[in-house]
Amino acid sequence: MIRHPLQLAGETVLPRAATRRPTEAPGLVDSFGRRHNNLRISVTDRCNLRCTYCMPEEVTFRDKRELLSFEEIATFVEVAASLGVNKVRLTGGEPLMRKELHKLVRLLVAIAGIDDLGLTTNGLLLADHAAELFDAGLRRLNVSLDTLNPDRFRALTRREGLDRVLAGLAEAKRVGFAPIKVNAVALRGFAEHDVVPLAQYCRAHGFELRFIEYMPIGADSWERDKVFFAHEILDLINREVATVVPVPHDPSAPAQDYAYTDGGGIVGVIASVSRPFCHHCNRLRLTADGKLRNCLFALEETDVKAYLRATPPQRSAIATALRESVWAKWEGHEINAATFIKPQRTMHAIGG
Ligand code: SF4
Numbered sequence: 001m002i003r004h005p006l007q008l009a010g011e012t013v014l015p016r017a018a019t020r021r022p023t024e025a026p027g028l029v030d031s032f033g034r035r036h037n038n039l040r041i042s043v044t045d046r047c048n049l050r051c052t053y054c055m056p057e058e059v060t061f062r063d064k065r066e067l068l069s070f071e072e073i074a075t076f077v078e079v080a081a082s083l084g085v086n087k088v089r090l091t092g093g094e095p096l097m098r099k100e101l102h103k104l105v106r107l108l109v110a111i112a113g114i115d116d117l118g119l120t121t122n123g124l125l126l127a128d129h130a131a132e133l134f135d136a137g138l139r140r141l142n143v144s145l146d147t148l149n150p151d152r153f154r155a156l157t158r159r160e161g162l163d164r165v166l167a168g169l170a171e172a173k174r175v176g177f178a179p180i181k182v183n184a185v186a187l188r189g190f191a192e193h194d195v196v197p198l199a200q201y202c203r204a205h206g207f208e209l210r211f212i213e214y215m216p217i218g219a220d221s222w223e224r225d226k227v228f229f230a231h232e233i234l235d236l237i238n239r240e241v242a243t244v245v246p247v248p249h250d251p252s253a254p255a256q257d258y259a260y261t262d263g264g265g266i267v268g269v270i271a272s273v274s275r276p277f278c279h280h281c282n283r284l285r286l287t288a289d290g291k292l293r294n295c296l297f298a299l300e301e302t303d304v305k306a307y308l309r310a311t312p313p314q315r316s317a318i319a320t321a322l323r324e325s326v327w328a329k330w331e332g333h334e335i336n337a338a339t340f341i342k343p344q345r346t347m348h349a350i351g352g
Helices: 068-082 101-109 125-137 149-158 162-175 191-205 232-241 307-311 315-327
Strands: 037-041 087-091 114-119 140-144 182-185 208-213 243-247 256-258 266-270 283-286 291-293
Touching: 037 068, 068 101, 068 283, 068 307, 068 315, 087 101, 101 114, 101 125, 125 162, 140 149, 140 162, 162 182, 182 191, 191 208, 191 232, 208 232, 232 243, 232 256, 232 266, 291 315, 307 315
Parallel strands: 037 087, 037 283, 087 114, 114 140, 140 182, 182 208, 208 266
Antiparallel strands: 243 256, 256 266, 283 291
């Protein structure tokens, strides 16, 4: 019997840890007892691709003056770090469209408590910036790539550029990034043709491949029929690439990883639709225009830009906003429920 939208067969509903927010609880803990230490920061809503499952062809990007400056982002991260955040991921839109991003990397790696800084990019500009990002202290990269076929690349992204993404991956490897993860959204009609070539390509180059189930967070009208599910991806890999076995899983990590039994590396699946992982979620998001989101699918946001732009920045107000946003966090997305409401903001303005 399914009692709750998030509850899959055999899963339990997350009990509330407390009904009233303990004012001075250490760290960022929500009412379900989940501790939040992972912050995703969108540094721009601009992108040089138009992926069909993410954004519309025609889009009006935010005025640059609306975007947080590098110093404002660093101030926010300092406050978040003082509340236990130690992992930061830079996203977009396409983060490398933000000029001199390596300067932000340098600011963030210098913040006490931040011991894991990553970047998610579509790779188009990576070959030009990999070295300066590495020199600035960045070490972890996720590159979004759904296909190795130029025609399907064009059909999915509505742009050219596959060769530049592959050149970006090669350059990132040359300058020393490790691990390099490749994120591939598995869309029915494409994934059937792309899962195997992508898996073989990543095995050959030592990249860790992650397939992501297609989620209702883009500009298009989401259809469950278009989701190519985790079990289908794994069937294809086991049948046509090599046998994989699950590896021990950090429950707060979105991806369930699998190891090739022939020693050919790791492949993972982020099964947000068929195997939601909200019960162990530790993630928060800051948008490029200064809105705090306690979930990718959040329907409400907290504006912290005014606190950051005050002179001096209102750090205690930012800390309170962080605590209250986390405390108010729901149990998880409701993709599998009739009550699901798609957020107004689309993926390119939230960040991966
Ligand atoms: S959907 Fe929201 S609650 Fe669930 S894992 Fe993603 S960010 Fe966390």
